[in-house]
Amino acid sequence: MTTVDRPVLQKKDFKTDQDVRWCPGCGDYAILNAVQGAFAKLGKQLHETVVISGIGCSSRFPYYMETFGFHTIHGRAPAIATGVKVSNPELDVWVVTGDGDAMSIGGNHFIHAMRRNVGLKILMFNNRIYGLTKGQFSPTSEAGKITKSSPLGSVDYPFSPIALTLGAGGTFIARGVDILGPHLEDLVCQASGHKGTALIEIYQNCNIFNDGAYKGFTDKDVRDDRILYLQHGQPLLFGANKDKGIAFDAGFRPFLVSGADLGKAFVWDETSDTPAPAMALATMSEAEFPVPIGVFRRRDKPNFESRVQAQVAAAKEKKQESLKDLLYAGEIWDVG
Amino acid sequence: MDQATSSATAHKGVQELDQVVIRFAGDSGDGMQLTGDQFTRTTALMGNDIATFPDFPAEIRAPAGTLPGVSAFQLRFSSFDIHTPGDAPDVLVAMNPAALKVHIKELKKDGILLLNTGSFGALDLKKAKYDADPRSDGSLDGWRVIEVDLEARTKEALANSPLDARAKGRCKNMYALGILYWMFHRDMEPTMKAIAKKFAKKPDIVDANLTAMKAGHAYAETTEVFQTAYEVAPAPMRAGTYRNIMGNQALCLGLVAASKKAGLQIFLGSYPITPASDILHQLSGYKHHGVITFQAEDEIAAVASAIGASYAGCLGVTSTSGPGLALKAEALGLAVMAELPLVVLNVQRAGPSTGMPTKTQQADLLQAMYGRNGESPCVVLAASTPSDAFETAFEAVRIAVTHMVPVVVLSDGYVANGSEPWLLPDVDALPAIDVKFAPEGKPDEKFLPYQRNPKTLARPWAKPGTKGLQHRIGGLEKQDVTGNISYDPANHQHMIDTRAAKVAKVADDLPPLQPIGAMTGDVLVIGWGSTRGAITAATLRLQKAGHAISCVFLRHLNPLPNDLLALMRGFSKVALPELNCGQLAMMLRARYLVDVQSISQVNGQPFKSQELEDRLLAVLKDTKGEAKQ
Numbered sequence: 030m031t032t033v034d035r036p037v038l039q040k041k042d043f044k045t046d047q048d049v050r051w052c053p054g055c056g057d058y059a060i061l062n063a064v065q066g067a068f069a070k071l072g073k074q075l076h077e078t079v080v081i082s083g084i085g086c087s088s089r090f091p092y093y094m095e096t097f098g099f100h101t102i103h104g105r106a107p108a109i110a111t112g113v114k115v116s117n118p119e120l121d122v123w124v125v126t127g128d129g130d131a132m133s134i135g136g137n138h139f140i141h142a143m144r145r146n147v148g149l150k151i152l153m154f155n156n157r158i159y160g161l162t163k164g165q166f167s168p169t170s171e172a173g174k175i176t177k178s179s180p181l182g183s184v185d186y187p188f189s190p191i192a193l194t195l196g197a198g199g200t201f202i203a204r205g206v207d208i209l210g211p212h213l214e215d216l217v218c219q220a221s222g223h224k225g226t227a228l229i230e231i232y233q234n235c236n237i238f239n240d241g242a243y244k245g246f247t248d249k250d251v252r253d254d255r256i257l258y259l260q261h262g263q264p265l266l267f268g269a270n271k272d273k274g275i276a277f278d279a280g281f282r283p284f285l286v287s288g289a290d291l292g293k294a295f296v297w298d299e300t301s302d303t304p305a306p307a308m309a310l311a312t313m314s315e316a317e318f319p320v321p322i323g324v325f326r327r328r329d330k331p332n333f334e335s336r337v338q339a340q341v342a343a344a345k346e347k348k349q350e351s352l353k354d355l356l357y358a359g360e361i362w363d364v365g
Numbered sequence: 366m367d368q369a370t371s372s373a374t375a376h377k378g379v380q381e382l383d384q385v386v387i388r389f390a391g392d393s394g395d396g397m398q399l400t401g402d403q404f405t406r407t408t409a410l411m412g413n414d415i416a417t418f419p420d421f422p423a424e425i426r427a428p429a430g431t432l433p434g435v436s437a438f439q440l441r442f443s444s445f446d447i448h449t450p451g452d453a454p455d456v457l458v459a460m461n462p463a464a465l466k467v468h469i470k471e472l473k474k475d476g477i478l479l480l481n482t483g484s485f486g487a488l489d490l491k492k493a494k495y496d497a498d499p500r501s502d503g504s505l506d507g508w509r510v511i512e513v514d515l516e517a518r519t520k521e522a523l524a525n526s527p528l529d530a531r532a533k534g535r536c537k538n539m540y541a542l543g544i545l546y547w548m549f550h551r552d553m554e555p556t557m558k559a560i561a562k563k564f565a566k567k568p569d570i571v572d573a574n575l576t577a578m579k580a581g582h583a584y585a586e587t588t589e590v591f592q593t594a595y596e597v598a599p600a601p602m603r604a605g606t607y608r609n610i611m612g613n614q615a616l617c618l619g620l621v622a623a624s625k626k627a628g629l630q631i632f633l634g635s636y637p638i639t640p641a642s643d644i645l646h647q648l649s650g651y652k653h654h655g656v657i658t659f660q661a662e663d664e665i666a667a668v669a670s671a672i673g674a675s676y677a678g679c680l681g682v683t684s685t686s687g688p689g690l691a692l693k694a695e696a697l698g699l700a701v702m703a704e705l706p707l708v709v710l711n712v713q714r715a716g717p718s719t720g721m722p723t724k725t726q727q728a729d730l731l732q733a734m735y736g737r738n739g740e741s742p743c744v745v746l747a748a749s750t751p752s753d754a755f756e757t758a759f760e761a762v763r764i765a766v767t768h769m770v771p772v773v774v775l776s777d778g779y780v781a782n783g784s785e786p787w788l789l790p791d792v793d794a795l796p797a798i799d800v801k802f803a804p805e806g807k808p809d810e811k812f813l814p815y816q817r818n819p820k821t822l823a824r825p826w827a828k829p830g831t832k833g834l835q836h837r838i839g840g841l842e843k844q845d846v847t848g849n850i851s852y853d854p855a856n857h858q859h860m861i862d863t864r865a866a867k868v869a870k871v872a873d874d875l876p877p878l879q880p881i882g883a884m885t886g887d888v889l890v891i892g893w894g895s896t897r898g899a900i901t902a903a904t905l906r907l908q909k910a911g912h913a914i915s916c917v918f919l920r921h922l923n924p925l926p927n928d929l930l931a932l933m934r935g936f937s938k939v940a941l942p943e944l945n946c947g948q949l950a951m952m953l954r955a956r957y958l959v960d961v962q963s964i965s966q967v968n969g970q971p972f973k974s975q976e977l978e979d980r981l982l983a984v985l986k987d988t989k990g991e992a993k994q
């Protein structure tokens with residue numbers, strides 16, 4: 030419903046007059062498009078929305094959004110966004126970050142935002158490479174990766190951002206892919222409705238420094254067999270005919286099922302009170318199993334800013350004190 | 366005067382003194398800070414001027430009875446206006462051999478040493494690394510030693526208390542306090558009230574503490590050991606209402622007062638660090654004044670969240686000490702670039718690195734001035750006394766929000782934990798701080814986030830959530846007026862110049878400098894921060910001795926006051942005592958080409974006013990010598 034106060038905006042209304050300066054063919058364009066589409070669909074208002082980023086290719090994002098935007102410093106976007114959200118919980122605060130910005134230099138702020146459950150929506154573009162500094166391995170690059178800073182192959186092991194977020198107590202954790210636009214747009218809509226911290230890890234292709242990183246499961250001809258769409262309340266099935274599934278043994282090790290055993294496929298519950306199934310999916314081998322996308326976890330939990338504001342409100346209710354009473358407190362005495 | 370003291374005067378002598386310096390020293394578990402604090406409150410209420418200096422170990426609980434575990438509290442009270450907690454004590458209370466060993470060398474000749482002999486067993490002596498008992502080897506000759514077995518006396522006094530032996534033993538500091546209250550004619554009433562309030566839910570503890578204190582008082586009154594009581598008349602203080610205040614407390618109150626006058630909500634982002642943590646504690650207790658406190662995951666998140674809060678329209682504040690300021694450097698640069706208000710409280714401590722966290726130093730000035738990448742000017746202020754910290758915090762807020770600039774406030778361990786009587790301000794007379802957020806934008810008119818106020822060069826404070834003000838800012842260089850990213854060389858030069866000019870313009874509103882002494886003479890002493898007390902005391906004594914010396918204190922270190930150069934030119938020499946290797950001296954020499962003489966001390970301790978006087982005298986003599994040539 031459009032009113033004078035809350036006009037319904039189109040996707041184009043979220044675009045700015047600035048030239049978009051990502052490399053031609055970069056996955057970031059598709060993500061920008063999906064986010065602008067979701068924002069229009071959700072009836073968001075420009076002045077109520079704040080997009081905060083760190084440093085990296087993805088962090089240019091705020092310049093292309095006709096909302097409030099703050100392009101900050103490397104890794105610190107969740108901390109700055111926390112200050113914004115706690116100061117004014119009415120604002121719709123989005124953080125745009127990358128695998129280097131969020132997982133490496135800003136790892137501490139990322140996990141503590143999750144732990145506190147601040148009402149931030151974090152879009153983490155994961156291209157498994159450092160793009161802006163022109164091609165070094167990142168904390169999500171596969172072991173052995175040959176880059177400019179690892180000519181003999183990286184000896185670092187990567188971590189799974191989803192598993193990390195599960196461990197940090199994240200309450201909305203999802204994964205999307207740049208080229209699966211409508212799916213991503215839907216995830217953005219779901220994240221937007223979440224009251225606590227929401228993470229969407231977005232697999233994003235860097236066509237300059239890590240081209241084809243996700244080709245093995247996102248190419249059209251393999252996609253059906255290699256992507257597992259997580260759907261709440263539905264069994265974990267994949268394949269063009271949904272004739273393959275994933276089940277867990279007693280030790281929560283995943284295994285493939287098909288044929289007569291298809292009924293054993295695990296029924297996905299993103300609200301489960303244990304993170305164990307989500308952790309099993311987040312850490313299963315990409316080579317042996319399909320890659321899960323969709324919502325890994327969604328739990329309701331009071332958010333940080335409302336708990337902070339509630340304490341302030343309760344304290345004000347309990348004790349009214351003038352500035353004079355505050356200063357003239359304790360033992361005071363008069364002279365003259 | 367209460368009845369106990371008036372009866373005491375009946376059979377014992379009373380000596381009038383104009384000032385006394387007392388140092389309480391004991392194990393960190395002996396309650397020395399509490400004892401000193403109680404004496405301070407009582408003395409303030411009795412109308413004396415007072416200054417205090419706590420000196421506690423870094424360890425929370427070093428092994429009991431050892432040298433590193435010694436905690437001390439020095440206070441000086443007087444019948445005249447004083448500026449420092451004094452150099453050497455007249456009275457030393459030593460609760461154990463370790464306290465004796467650490468502090469005895471500073472006790473004045475003929476000074477009174479009150480010794481707790483209950484803690485002088487062989488093991489106590491060994492822990493303090495004494496080979497022989499100092500009571501019997503002549504090493505205490507030259508002091509007036511009063512031996513009291515505080516352990517045994519306290520135990521006797523508490524014979525009827527239901528507390529266990531350990532808890533009774535903890536009351537021995539109150540027994541000692543009772544003795545001192547008798548010696549210095551202090552009223553026991555304020556302490557009785559304070560203890561009753563502090564332990565309101567534990568009546569047995571209240572009884573035991575008060576019984577011990579009264580017993581100590583009675584003991585001093587009746588035994589022959591104490592022959593004389595001392596009287597220090599009230600000091601002539603300016604008329605008004607007073608309370609005792611510590612520097613960290615005053616910073617917090619200054620922030621709250623300024624936030625009310627500006628109509629802003631405080632958001633403090635902070636990470637615990639000695640000696641600044643009390644700021645986080647204190648502001649966490651002011652939620653009823655709308656204060657939001659955020660204990661961040663690290664120093665960087667602390668400043669970053671405060672920047673976010675300022676961006677959203679709160680008064681963003683972060684508090685820290687030197688190592689934390691180093692971690693905040695990059696974010697401070699962002700605040701400079703984004704031109705957002707921010708108050709950074711840096712309670713300096715002895716560095717470099719972890720240094721000596723509980724000891725004082727003023728060596729973060731250059732860090733505050735220049736410790737960032739690029740040309741990144743911040744406003745820098747310094748608080749010089751506990752009560753001055755209130756005004757400095759207030760001033761920091763005024764500058765931050767009216768000039769849209771980060772302000773670093775330098776305090777230090779000495780100001781933070783020292784206390785003094787504070788003449789409370791008239792709340793209604795505190796100036797209003799004018800904050801104007803950018804109004805709603807007009808349709809089809811693009812908001813210009815760097816359209817500046819022509820007088821201050823401040824950009825508009827545009828709160829997210831306000832219609833029509835959508836804009837993008839960040840750490841990348843931006844075009845003036847529009848705020849769009851710009852790599853244009855001329856624009857970058859212009860923005861560098863503009864950010865510097867914006868900070869420089871802060872000096873336009875400053876009141877004239879007010880030196881103590883004449884506007885011209887032989888030597889001008891310039892001070893900043895916590896050296897104020899020692900410099901004032903030394904300068905006044907030199908003036909009294911007939912020297913043409915004046916002193917002036919700078920609250921504003923960046924920008925410097927516009928009238929500073931003219932003032933310096935009125936003197937043959939300029940001396941600058943500071944607790945670093947000459948940082949402000951270097952700044953002034955570089956800026957003004959004036960031959961500023963640095964008087965430096967970096968030992969973790971404040972200047973002793975006597976030593977400072979000697980060093981200033983040397984500068985004065987030098988001046989005279991040059992004049993004769």
